[in-house]
Every structure is written in C-alpha cells, then in structure tokens.
Amino acid sequence: MENPPTKQPTTENEPAELDAIREALRDSEARFRAISDVSPLGIFVSDAAGSCIYTNPAYHKISGLDFDQALGTNWSTAIHPEDRQRVLAGWRRAAQGIEPFKAEFRFLREDGSVVWTRINSATMLDGMRSRGHVQTVEDITERKSTEQVLRMAEEALFEEKERAQVTLNSIGDAVLATDLQGNVTYMNLVAEAMTGWSCPDALGRPLAEVFRIVDGKTLAAAANPALRAIAEDSTVGLSADCVLFHRDGSESAIEDSAAPIHNRDGQVTGAVIVFHDVSQSRAMAERMAHLAQHDFLTDLPNRALLTERLSQAIGQARRHRKQIALLFLDLDNFKDINDSLGHGVGDHLLHAVAARLVASARATDTVCRQGGDEFVILLAEIEQPEDAALVAEKLLAAFAVPHQVDGHELHVTLSIGISVYPGDGDNADILMQNADTALYQAKASGRNNFQFFRAEMNARAVRRLMIENSLRRAIRQGEFLLHYQPKIDLVSGAMCGAEALIRWQDPERGLTQPEQFVPIAEDSGLIVPIGRWVLREACRQVQAWLDASLPAVPVAVNISAVEFRHKDFLAGVAEILRETGLAPRYLELELTESILMHDGESSASVLDALKTMGVRLAIDDFGTGYSSLSYLKRFPIHTLKIDQSFVRDIASDADDATIVRAVIGMALNLKQRVIAEGIETGEQLAFLRALQCDEGQGFHFSYPLSAPDFARRLGGGADAPPPARSAGDDRRL
Numbered sequence: 001m002e003n004p005p006t007k008q009p010t011t012e013n014e015p016a017e018l019d020a021i022r023e024a025l026r027d028s029e030a031r032f033r034a035i036s037d038v039s040p041l042g043i044f045v046s047d048a049a050g051s052c053i054y055t056n057p058a059y060h061k062i063s064g065l066d067f068d069q070a071l072g073t074n075w076s077t078a079i080h081p082e083d084r085q086r087v088l089a090g091w092r093r094a095a096q097g098i099e100p101f102k103a104e105f106r107f108l109r110e111d112g113s114v115v116w117t118r119i120n121s122a123t124m125l126d127g128m129r130s131r132g133h134v135q136t137v138e139d140i141t142e143r144k145s146t147e148q149v150l151r152m153a154e155e156a157l158f159e160e161k162e163r164a165q166v167t168l169n170s171i172g173d174a175v176l177a178t179d180l181q182g183n184v185t186y187m188n189l190v191a192e193a194m195t196g197w198s199c200p201d202a203l204g205r206p207l208a209e210v211f212r213i214v215d216g217k218t219l220a221a222a223a224n225p226a227l228r229a230i231a232e233d234s235t236v237g238l239s240a241d242c243v244l245f246h247r248d249g250s251e252s253a254i255e256d257s258a259a260p261i262h263n264r265d266g267q268v269t270g271a272v273i274v275f276h277d278v279s280q281s282r283a284m285a286e287r288m289a290h291l292a293q294h295d296f297l298t299d300l301p302n303r304a305l306l307t308e309r310l311s312q313a314i315g316q317a318r319r320h321r322k323q324i325a326l327l328f329l330d331l332d333n334f335k336d337i338n339d340s341l342g343h344g345v346g347d348h349l350l351h352a353v354a355a356r357l358v359a360s361a362r363a364t365d366t367v368c369r370q371g372g373d374e375f376v377i378l379l380a381e382i383e384q385p386e387d388a389a390l391v392a393e394k395l396l397a398a399f400a401v402p403h404q405v406d407g408h409e410l411h412v413t414l415s416i417g418i419s420v421y422p423g424d425g426d427n428a429d430i431l432m433q434n435a436d437t438a439l440y441q442a443k444a445s446g447r448n449n450f451q452f453f454r455a456e457m458n459a460r461a462v463r464r465l466m467i468e469n470s471l472r473r474a475i476r477q478g479e480f481l482l483h484y485q486p487k488i489d490l491v492s493g494a495m496c497g498a499e500a501l502i503r504w505q506d507p508e509r510g511l512t513q514p515e516q517f518v519p520i521a522e523d524s525g526l527i528v529p530i531g532r533w534v535l536r537e538a539c540r541q542v543q544a545w546l547d548a549s550l551p552a553v554p555v556a557v558n559i560s561a562v563e564f565r566h567k568d569f570l571a572g573v574a575e576i577l578r579e580t581g582l583a584p585r586y587l588e589l590e591l592t593e594s595i596l597m598h599d600g601e602s603s604a605s606v607l608d609a610l611k612t613m614g615v616r617l618a619i620d621d622f623g624t625g626y627s628s629l630s631y632l633k634r635f636p637i638h639t640l641k642i643d644q645s646f647v648r649d650i651a652s653d654a655d656d657a658t659i660v661r662a663v664i665g666m667a668l669n670l671k672q673r674v675i676a677e678g679i680e681t682g683e684q685l686a687f688l689r690a691l692q693c694d695e696g697q698g699f700h701f702s703y704p705l706s707a708p709d710f711a712r713r714l715g716g717g718a719d720a721p722p723p724a725r726s727a728g729d730d731r732r733l
C-alpha cells in the first residue's frame with residue numbers, strides 16, 4: 001500500500017490529482033487484495049471497536065465462516081473457553097505496551113470443531129490512536145498434535161526412567177553400567193555404597209578404578225566382567241570367591257554377573273554388572289564347614305577332620321619315608337567328676353583338658369576330640385616310635401598337675417594307647433583300631449599310663465581284661481544292684497514269685513546288663529564273690545520286705561556253674577540264710593541244665609542238700625541243653641523254666657508249640673511246676689494258658705523293676721496293673 005500524498009491539493013489541479021490518488025488507491029487496494037487472497041495465513045482486520053471489517057479466504061478456511069458471517073464479529077469470541085483467560089490476559093498486557101500481540105490458542109468453530117491457531121496482531125495507528133488491528137491467523141493444528149505426541153512420548157520416557165531409577169535404587173543388588181570401552185555410565189545407590197564411589201564421581205571412569213575386585217583365594221586382580229560380557233556378548237558370572245575393595249580399602253565378598261547391553265539394532269553398546277554382598281552367607285558357609293569338622297565344645301578338630309588329616313599324613317609319610325604316631329587318650333576318672341559335679345563342670349573340665357593337650361602338642365600335631373572324654377593326637381611325622389613315647393610321657397606329666405575348674409581342684413589322669421605307621425597298620429582304619437586297642441590295654445594296666453599297640457593285643461581280649469579290672473573295683477565299691485521281675489500264676493493272675501537280675505552301675509559305662517559282664521565274671525572266677533553278693537542282697541531284700549509287712553514272694557537267684565561248683569557254695573547259702581534270717585522257702589535257685597549234666601553225682605548231692613535246707617530249685621533256660629527224662633527224675637527239681645526261645649514263636653511255630661506241650665506234659669508227670677519266660681504278648685499268654693502252663697514271666701506282665709518299684713508293686717497287691725514304663729524300668733533298648 002502506498003502512503004497517501006502528503007501535499008495539500010490545490011483547487012486548480014484538483015480533478016487531475018484526485019484521479020491520480022484514486023488510481024493509486026485502487027492499485028494499492030488491488031495489491032492488498034491479491035496478497036490477501038494468496039496468503040496462506042488468515043487475515044482478520046478489525047476496527048477500533050474490535051469488530052471485523054475484513055477477512056481473507058485463508059481465514060474463512062480456518063474459521064469455517066464466510067466473509068459475511070465474519071463481518072462484525074470480534075476475534076476473541078471464538079477462543080476456546082479453556083484458553084480464553086490466558087489469551088485475553090496476554091492481549092491486555094500487549095495493549096498496555098506497544099509490542100505486537102501474539103498468541104496460540106484453540107479456535108472454536110461454530111460447528112464445535114477445534115482448530116489450533118497462532119495469531120499475530122498489529123495495531124493500525126492513527127498518530128497515537130488505534131484505528132483497529134490486523135491479525136494474521138495460522139492453522140497450527142498439525143504442529144500442535146505432533147508436539148503433543150512428542151510431549152506424551154517424553155512423559156512416558158520420563159516415567160519409564162523414573163520407574164527404572166526407583167527400581168534400581170530399591171533393589172538390594174548393586175547395579176553398575178559401563179559403555180563399550182568399559183567406562184562407568186551408571187551406578188545405583190547400593191553400588192555407590194558398596195564401592196564408596198558416588199555416581200557423579202564415577203561417571204566416565206574406567207570400571208577397574210571404581211569396581212576393584214580380586215580373587216579372594218589368590219588375591220590376584222579379577223578379570224573385568226563388563227569387558228568380558230561385551231567381548232563374549234553374553235552374560236558372564238564372576239569367580240566364586242570374588243572380593244570387592246571399597247574406596248576406603250575395606251573388603252566385601254561379592255557374587256555377581258555381567259551382561260551386555262544392546263541397542264535397537266542389536267549391537268552391544270555397553271554392559272551392566274549386578275552384584276551383591278555375600279560376606280554373611282560366605283561367612284556362614286565357612287562357619288558351617290568349620291562346625292562339620294570341629295567339636296562344638298572344645299572347637300578341636302573332630303573325628304571327620306582327623307580321618308582326613310590322618311589319610312593325608314599317611315600319604316606324606318609314605319613319600320618321605322617317615323613314621324606317624326596316633327595317640328588315643330581317655331580321661332581316667334572323668335565320669336565320676338561329671339556325675340558328681342554336674343555336666344557344667346564336666347564341660348569346663350573338657351575345655352581345660354583340650355587346652356592342656358594343645359599346649360603340650362607341637363603346632364604340626366593334630367589334637368582332636370573323638371567325643372565324650374576321648375581325645376586323639378596325630379603326630380604327623382616322627383622319626384621313630386620312641387618319639388611318640390616321649391610325647392606320651394610329656395602328656396602324662398602335664399596331667400599330674402590338677403585342673404582348676406569352677407573353684408574345684410580336679411585330678412584327672414590319662415590312659416594313652418599308641419599305634420605307629422607303618423608298623424601297626426598302613427591305613428587310617430587299622431591305625432585307629434589298634435590305637436584304641438592299645439588304649440584299652442593302658443586302661444586295663446591300671447590307667448595313668450601309655451601302651452604301644454602290640455600284635456598280640458586282641459581287642460576283645462583287652463576289653464575283657466579291662467572289664468575284669470573294672471569288675472574288681474565294682475565288687476570293692478559295691479557298684480552292683482538287683483532288679484526284680486515278677487512271676488505270675490497263670491490261673492489266678494497273682495504274682496507268685498520274682499527273679500532277681502543283676503545290674504552293674506559302672507561309673508564309666510553306665511547301667512550295664514548282665515550279658516556284658518557275667519560271662520567275663522564267670523571266666524575270671526569273679527562270679528563267685530559277685531554271686532555271693534547277689535544271694536545275700538536278694539535274701540536281705542526279701543526279708544526287709546517281709547519285715548515291712550509287704551506280701552513278699554519267693555525270689556529266684558541265678559546261679560552260675562562256676563558258683564555252683566565252688567566248694568563253699570552250699571555253706572555260703574546256708575550262712576546267708578542264717579545271716580539274713582530269711583526262711584528258705586522264700587529262696588529259689590535257678591540253675592542251668594549244663595550244671596546238672598556235668599558232674600551228675602556231686603551235683604545231685606548238693607541239690608539234695610539244698611532241698612533238705614528247704615530251698616527251691618529251678619532249671620533255667622529249659623530246652624536249650626541236653627536234659628533227659630532220667631536225670632530230671634534224679635534231681636529234686638521244683639520248677640522248669642521254659643526258655644524264651646520257645647515262647648517267642650509259640651503262636652506261629654508248630655514245633656515250638658509241640659515242645660512246650662511236651663515239657664508241660666512231662667512236668668505234670670514229674671510233679672514239677674512249669675514257668676514260661678519271655679512272654680511279651682497277649683497271644684503268647686493265651687497259648688500258654690491253653691497249654692495249661694502254670695506260671696509266666698515276661699515284659700507282658702512287667703519289666704524287671706528296681707527294688708523300690710518292685711516294693712510298690714508288692715504293696716499294690718497282685719491285682720495292680722502292670723506299671724507303665726518309666727525311666728526306672730529296665731528294658732534293654
């Protein structure tokens with residue numbers, strides 16, 4: 001548009017000038033219209049009052065209005081209500097200054113559809129006064145929707161990152177990422193804590209600087225797991241004993257793995273390492289391994305570790321042509337201390353003993369606790385057996401000094417058995433066995449000494465020797481006691497007698513059953529004094545029950561062949577009856593068939609004498625020997641005790657039932673009573689009743705009972721139910 005002429009027209013040339021002006025105006029108008037028509041921008045012109053006075057086709061397209069509809073409207077009426085306040089506020093701000101106004105807002109068409117527009121507005125000025133505005137209007141819907149998509153994508157990305165960040169920081173594992181060169185690109189909080197590096201400090205640094213790891217066993221630097229994962233393009237685990245150094249130098253055991261990171265094209269762009277502290281679980285595993293090989297009380301190596309060390313030592317000694325000694329040690333009087341002062345003191349004593357043994361041994365020796373009060377010392381390399389003897393002597397000397405434990409002065413001595421490789425065996429088992437045998441020998445030789453294994457030492461013989469020794473002490477110290485097992489009349493169900501059964505309260509072995517020591521006592525002749533004690537004790541006890549007005553019953557005492565044959569036997573019985581004042585009918589003697597079979601004549605005279613005395617006689621374990629009817633007739637036998645072996649299967653084995661029936665029939669003829677031993681079930685009982693057996697004895701009625709328990713049972717009368725099992729019950733398990 002050209003500026004209007006500034007020169008004032010003169011009257012004379014007015015028509016010509018006017019024409020020229022009109023012409024110029026038309027040109028200007030035509031130019032404006034052409035520009036306006038081709039403009040891709042909408043054009044909206046309003047007068048000073050804000051009413052539309054002109055719009056172009058592009059505006060019609062954007063607004064959905066034609067020229068006539070647009071005329072007279074105000075541009076702001078079409079602003080979307082949600083944008084209105086913001087846009088008008090900007091408009092007012094612009095109106096205060098002179099800067100041009102621009103805004104982006106949604107244009108609300110009459111049909112309700114929305115077009116995103118951008119307007120630029122310029123004021124048409126007449127001097128300082130506004131004559132109206134020209135606005136260009138641009139349809140930016142497309143740009144806006146792209147922007148929105150982008151924004152949403154950004155938001156999603158942000159959320160995603162945030163989620164990953166929170167996740168990475170809240171998991172217990174440390175996470176560390178590197179680029180392709182192995183430089184740190186990311187660390188989570190745990191990784192920061194475990195390495196001592198903050199993420200910003202670590203970024204860009206080589207992994208080896210931040211993540212310093214070594215092999216826990218060799219302490220050699222461990223391979224860079226990120227570079228390995230990148231090179232191999234696969235997940236890699238670290239060596240089992242990996243140790244991580246913190247920036248401050250402290251160490252932690254870790255377990256980890258590294259995996260490559262790929263871009264969209266599948267190319268490796270870096271690696272991520274995930275690791276966690278396994279110090280605790282590794283320490284726990286080490287503790288468990290230690291416990292498996294050590295004694296919990298003294299923390300000395302246990303039997304398992306000893307066996308391992310012994311095998312190793314044998315291998316080495318073989319190569320170096322050296323010898324090994326194995327010392328088995330047993331404390332001589334530990335059980336007494338444990339029993340009298342309690343387990344607490346016992347445990348503390350074992351501790352003290354362990355410490356003293358370790359102090360007496362060399363660093364290369366293995367001192368181990370086998371359990372209980374048994375220890376073993378392995379002398380891994382000796383030149384000659386005498387070296388072991390010196391060690392043993394040193395140990396014995398060390399134990400001459402009493403232990404101070406919990407305010408007690410405790411004297412414990414050692415018995416030591418020694419075996420030497422290769423002389424006494426070329427493998428661990430035999431060496432252990434032989435050292436054990438030598439230990440028994442040391443015990444049997446009076447304790448507080450050591451013995452080398454000797455080939456002639458037979459373990460069994462040594463054990464017997466030891467028991468024999470202990471039995472002598474038991475006799476001296478009165479370590480025996482009697483249990484009583486009721487005998488039941490199968491017709492009335494009443495108790496009609498009892499059998500006295502010996503028990504040995506051995507301070508070392510605990511309550512010991514007759515099978516363990518009676519044969520040894522018989523072999524050594526010790527059964528004579530023991531049997532005499534049994535007889536006296538049984539008689540004394542029955543008399544005591546009678547004196548206490550209990551309904552006492554006859555008590556049977558087992559007599560061994562050795563006792564029976566002893567020249568003083570008969571006199572002994574008579575003396576004991578006199579001594580205790582017991583009426584002979586309360587005493588029954590159980591003899592085995594073999595006694596009678598051997599010296600028939602002399603046996604017969606002793607038995608007759610006993611019968612004359614008024615003592616009853618029974619044949620024990622009947623059916624297992626070689627009895628014949630003729631000899632049964634010869635002797636004054638009162639009762640036959642059918643051996644347990646026939647009773648056990650009586651209900652199922654026809655032969656056993658036949659034998660029992662025959663014995664009962666025979667006894668009937670000889671006017672002898674029959675008692676069945678070892679009745680354990682109601683079925684066996686029913687069978688025996690049906691066969692008219694007179695009496696029975698067995699766990700079905702009662703276990704052998706201690707004297708007080710038996711007295712209670714006597715006091716409770718014959719109808720009392722069998723006692724329930726209790727700690728006092730005598731049952732071999």
Ligand code: C2E
Pocket residue numbers: 485500501502513514515518527531534557558559560590620621644677678679680697698699700704
């Ligand atoms: P025994 O004289 O034949 O004694 C019976 C054994 O059978 C006892 O064993 C008794 O506890 C056990 N018994 C009782 N009822 C049952 C049952 O229902 N089932 C089973 N399976 N066993 C039952 P204990 O007390 O161990 O005695 C074993 C043997 O030791 C006795 O056999 C006897 O020969 C001998 N003995 C026991 N005390 C003395 C004693 O004071 N002097 C001598 N010389 N020998 C004795």
Ligand code: MG
Pocket residue numbers: 499558590620
């Ligand atoms: Mg018996």
Ligand code: MG
Pocket residue numbers: 620621641643644677
């Ligand atoms: Mg028997």
